[in-house]
Amino acid sequence: MSRRYANILTAIWRNDDFRALTGGGQRLFLLLCTQPDISAAGVLSLNIKRWSRCAKDTTPQSIVKDLQELEAGRFIVVDGDTEELLVRSFVRWDNGYGNPKRRPVIIRAAQEVESAAIRRSLTSEFNRLGLPVEGVDDSLSASLPDSAPRPSLPPQQPVESFSQVNSLSGSASASDGVVVSQGPYVSPQPSNHNPQTQPSAETPAAPSAPAPAKSKRGTRLPEDWKPTQRLHGWAAGKHFSFDLDRENEKFCLHWWSATGKGATKLNWDMAWQKWMLQAEDQLPARRGGHLRPVPSRGKDLAPTAGDLASSQSPADRGMAAALDLAARFKDRSVS
Incomplete structure (x- = not known):
């Protein structure tokens, strides 16, 4: 065959x-x-x-x-x-x-x-x-x-x-059919089918060492860990409102001192990015491009009308003026 x-x-x-x-x-x-x-x-x-x-x-x-x-x-x-x-x-x-x-x-x-x-x-x-x-x-x-x-x-x-008689056709492959052909330029392939560097036609192929398995266990934050240039570039593109150096110091001190299973991570770069995103989310909520006024203690420190107006966006101040004008017309109609 x-x-x-x-x-x-x-x-x-x-x-x-x-x-x-x-x-x-x-x-x-x-x-x-x-x-x-x-x-x-x-x-x-x-x-x-x-x-x-x-x-x-x-x-x-x-x-x-x-x-x-x-x-x-x-x-x-x-x-x-x-x-x-x-x-x-x-x-x-x-x-x-x-x-x-x-x-x-x-x-x-x-x-x-x-x-x-x-x-x-x-x-x-x-x-x-x-x-x-x-x-x-x-x-x-x-x-x-x-x-x-x-x-x-x-x-x-x-x-x-030269005679053209094919005297050997099929003589050695009749028992099992297909013969897979590879020349002297290729080596036996490992189980992952990745091609290896090929030896010459007369040199035996050295047995290939198995690829080391990637560890799936987390590690603690290395003591000399620092954000890479890639991470700095990523943070610059996010335009964070907080002090990045101070937040990075908090990140390192937290994980260097942490204990237990949660103190290990598979990817510390991704953990750093997640920390920075959460730090941005924890800032006071924005409205109209300005931070909302937050009193530091008690009702006695509530902002005055002038302070509140100065902290509002132009759209908020316009809406407040319209409501004030409507209230005035209502008072006149009643009187």
Whole structure:
């Protein structure tokens, strides 16, 4: 069964080795990783003519050139004798080797590879991942290092010499259907799906440390706490009527001396803002733009008519004059 989809992570564009490729090399790499007949081991049969038909401006000659670039950059392994191609580190970054149901599919796909050079590369990769290599590391593969010379695309190899028979199509993925493709430019993603800094194609990914959990417990007001510039800017925009420095001192002294559960806060900046808003609300109520006159003691200190008039707004004084005039007309009519 052919694969129906592939995952290409956006982190590919942060990989220096990948960005060093030409546009044609990058496009061909993406094309190889998304082929429906790529095996669980990352192996494809050479289909140069078919790949050249995927875009109207692509030719078999340009495909061969791009393959040579990818091979020189160690993104792929090509065996011109067996007409097979391996996307290097495919198994590692596909991240299916840890799945008990997926491991047999990957191993079986590797065992079906004919190329000794590709088997040698897969053996090195399997040893790194802790996968069994029985049936993969034949005598030739085990005796030669992964960096040994291997059959490849010659610089001027005629395209017509490669057969276009797709002998490996679907051979390794028949048991469970879909193979998720990721190239050597991506790392296994943690559970929060945040992309990580990507290693090179040949460097194992270091295990990512779990992100520290944010504390949800409140803390006491630090002894050196001061309002930030942001808080000063916020207060300036509110145009408070009280002495901000004095109110800030009251805020700090109150919470430094407070005890109990209420003495801790999750966010002291927000607590400071709330304090200042409440301080403004506790001022005497406004009316007409002026503070209402508030006696300091007893009825004997009630404001006189002149004091009251001077503290009223123009609208209040106008209303008082109108009521006084109406009262005068009423007295005259009665008399």
